Amino acid sequence: MKSLLTDHMDADDVSVRTLLGLGSRRQDIGNLRQLQLAPLHGKGKLRLWAGVAMVLLAAFSMVSHVAWALVTGWLTCALIFCLWSYRSFIVRPLGEARATSPAEFALCNRHAFYAALLWIVPFWLQGPVPGADHALATWAITLLMMLTLAMIAHSLPSVCILYIAPVSLSAALALTLAGTPQLAAVAIAAGLLLSGFCVRFAQNHVRFRRAEETLHEKTETVSLLLREFEETSADWLWQTDNARRLVHVSPRLAFALGGTAEALEGVPLLQALSGDAWETGQFPKNLHTMAERMKRRESFSNLIVPVTIGGKPRWWELSASPRLDETGKFLGFRGVGSDVTEQHATAEQIARMARFDNLTGLPNRLSLHEDLARALTQAIEAKSRCAMLMIDLDRFKAVNDTLGHPTGDKLLAQVAARLKGLMERGMTCGRLGGDEFAVVLHNVPAASEAEDLAKRIIAAISRPYVVDNHQLFVGASIGYAIGPQDGSTVETLTRNADLALYKSKDKGGNVVAAYVASLHAQAEERRVMEQELRGALDRGEFELYYQPVVTAADGTLNGFEALIRWHNKTLGNVSPGRFIPLAEDSRLISPIGEWVLRTACHEAMKWPSNLKVAVNVSAEQLTDPAFASVVVSALAQSGLTPQRLEIEVTESVFLRDGGGAAQLLDQLIGLGIRLSLDDFGTGYSSLGYLRKTQFSTIKVDRSFVVGAAKGSIESIAIIRAVVALADSLGMSTTAEGAETEIEVDTLRSLGCSNIQGYYYGRPMPASDVMMLFRPPEPAASAAA
Structure with missing residues (x-):
């Protein structure tokens, strides 16, 4: 419903000229005239009988001192005017929204002026100089008539003034000629006050009706919105x-x-x-x-x-x-x-995914660290002990290499089940990742209890397994540290338990080792590796391998992921899993990462222009303020466009960062560089990271790929949720570790954008990558 006044004219701003109809004809006054005429609607008979009554009263008052012929003539004219005016307005529905027009407003003004002319006559029926009694009596009746009109037509000040002004002036003149100038002044004052009252009352009437209509409009709008809300x-x-x-x-x-x-x-x-x-x-x-x-x-x-x-x-x-x-x-x-x-169930599933390992169902690293923090706090407050056991499977890599990751995953699930079976009150076991597990012990009376549990774990894990008709044997190396004596913080105690684990593995496996202050063997190994690592760049010992990434829909190659390899004359081939953490701890990751970035960009320039290269970046690199300039320099020197470079980060970037890394990533995105979130679902998996940073790709971990291919409802649901989340945020998804045709078909059906894994190709050196783009030799040359 439109307001009674248009947007061009607010009710509080209606001027006297506009109310009186003296403004410009082109002025947009909305429904103001309908508003002014509304009080007259349905009051035609009231106006008729009020007019007739006043006419008769005036005629009766004039009978004693005015000639009968004059009184009769005026009375007849007045009654005819009343009937004519009534008939003129009865056919016009005054005040109705659809029928009101400016002509009706003008008609009211004309009839008011005609009535004024009619009521001026009684003052002069005695002649040019009326008697004082006659003038006073006539003024009293006309004053009553003016008051009646003001009450009936209060919203139309022009009507009131067109009647009041002529009658008041006529009365004042008659009273002056009758020798009563004081009463004449009173007549003028009464006319002015009554006219001012009508104008003021009309303005208040407009404001009141406007507020009333506005309230009604808002009520209708709210009701409409509520109905629409309920229905849609x-x-x-x-x-x-x-x-x-x-x-x-x-x-x-x-x-x-x-x-x-x-x-x-x-x-x-x-x-x-x-x-x-x-x-x-x-x-x-x-x-x-x-x-x-x-x-x-x-x-x-x-x-x-x-x-x-x-x-x-x-x-x-x-x-x-x-x-x-x-x-x-x-x-x-x-x-x-x-x-x-449904949203709550999905949130619970995602929360569980963030705190529990999907493959084994055990608490992940985050949950274990939280439990260890509670155990340390209780031990410090109660002056007791707690323990952290680090478990690494022996000979597990051989299982993966010979039988494949699916068999290895099934083996890990059975190992986890045996660990859970050994847990008692005050014990928590979890998976840290890969073939590493951990156990947190609360309230340990003596260190011997931690060692006894470790031996029972080794005995349980060392029993044979049957996986896919294969009888498998693995062992376990365990290192432990006692808190708070071996470390009063989660980080310290975990690190010391890890050092003890290195000691147990050095002894050949299936051994329990306690943390001691002098773990010389592990320290020496780390020292030698760090020393060799510091000169590896200068000696040219690093090499980049590239693993293909293809489009899921049709298997079209769309890029490669750059993977670093290190071959040292002393240490041999060193796994990135061993030297990358050491490089981060020794602050060597920045120069190594810069070399990887520049080399990958340089090699990518040799590829077709539609292929991109993905480079892994550690959290340590992103804490370096100069990293953005390094990326810009690598792109400029190689000539590679920013859109062909994809930076891969893990959620640890955000956990270890106070906000600087996120700002740096935003700068890279602003340059046009793509950003990928790696290992989503295996670690902390907070959706807050996706809100903070505009990732272009989410990488789905291999554990979900394997589970989905086996028909795991949870894995399928999680991949679907990740794909739906990525689609809604305008991101793509890359599934890692696809090794079989079944896994590839499953990922396609679930809507993954890209696939990476042995099915399409193992990591290969740059020379092998170039062989993929070499045109086939002519048949004659091939025959020769």
Whole structure:
């Protein structure tokens, strides 16, 4: 509904000229005239009888001192005018929105002026010099007529003034000629005051009606929005009275509660939500919190509460505010709710994915570190002990190399099951990654108990396994540290347990080693490796290998991931898993990472222009403020366009960073460089990282790929969730570790954008990559 006044003219700004109809004809006044004429609607008979009564009263007052012929003539004319005016307006529906026109406003003004001319005559029926009594009596009647008109036509000040002004002036002149100038002044003053009153009253009338219409418009708008919300939204509205009982139950809310609107009317909201718990009073914590806030008449927003509908548990998100009347009296609550059961289940799954290892179901590194922190705190406060056991499987790599990763994954799952079977109260086992596991012990009376458990673990793990009709044997090397004597922080105790693990592996495996202050063998190995690592760049011992990444839909090659290899004359081929952490600890990762970046960009320039290269970047590199300039320099020197470079980072970047790394990544994105989140789902998996940084790719870990190919519902659901999340955020997905045709077909069906794995190619040196782009030799040359 449009407001009575247009946007060009607010009611508070209506001038006297506009009210009187003296403004420009082109001025946009909206529905102002309809507003002014509205009070006259349906009052035609009232105006007629009021006019007739005044005419008769005036004629009766003039009979004694005015000739009968003159009185009769005026009376006849006046009655005819009353009837004519009534007939003129009765056919016009004054004040109706569809019928009102400027002509009606003008007609009212004309009739007012005609009436004024009619009522001027009685003052002069005695002659040019009327008597004082006659002039005074006539003035009294015309004053009554003016007051009546002001009451009936108060919204039309022009009508009132066109009648009042001529009559007042005529009365003043008659009273002056009759020898009563004081009464003449009173007549003038009365006319002016009455005219001013009409103008002021008309302005107030406009303001009042405008506010009334605005309120009505807002009420209709709110009602319309509420109806549209109920009809189109997945949410529903709810309302309670001051006793927290449901009122005005909508069909949508009734359907959500599994009942009818009539049956739910007057039912306590808590009873409708709690189901069987209403009888016992054992409400879930969040539902109890909501009840307490409603009891205190407090607002609440986005409160997730468990509800029971038809005997089935659901999760609802509720928001509400108290309702108050104009006096501040509490009327109840009004709010909105929605069913978030599916979202809650997905959030729980993602939260579990962030804290538990998907392959084994054991707590991951984050969960273990948190548990170790609690154990250390309790040990320090109680002046007792705790322990951290680090477990590394022996001969597991041979299983992966000979039988493949699927068999290795099944073996890891069986190892995890045996570890869980050994756990007792106060023990927590988890998987750190790969073939590394850990156990946290709370309240250890003596170090011998940690060693006894370690021996039992080795005995259990060393028993034979049967996987896919293969009998397998693995062992375990275990190192442990006792807290807080071997370390009062999680990092220190974990590092020392890891040093003990190196000691046990040096002894040939299936050995338990305790942390001691002098772990010379491990320290010496690290010293030698670090010394060799410091000169590896100058000696040219590093080499980059490239693993293909293909488009899932058709297997088209779209890029390579650069992977570093190190061959040392003393140490031989050193795994990146061994020297990269050492390079990070010794602050050598920045020059090594710069070499990798420059070399990869240089090699990529030799490839077709549609292929990109992905380079892994560690958290240590991103803490270097000069890293962005290194990237720009590498691109400039090689000539590679930023769009062909993809930087891969893991979530550890954000865990170890206070915000600087995220800003640096934003700078790289601003240059046009692509950003990939590696190992998503295997570590911390916080969705907050996806919100903070505009990734272009999410890499799905191989463990999910293997699980999905085996029909694991959880793995399939997680990959679908990651793909849907990536699609909604405008990202692509790359599945790692695809080794079989079944895995590739599964990933395609789940909607992954890209695939990387042995199925399409193992990592290869740069020379082998170039062979892929060499055109085939002619048949004659080949024959020769």
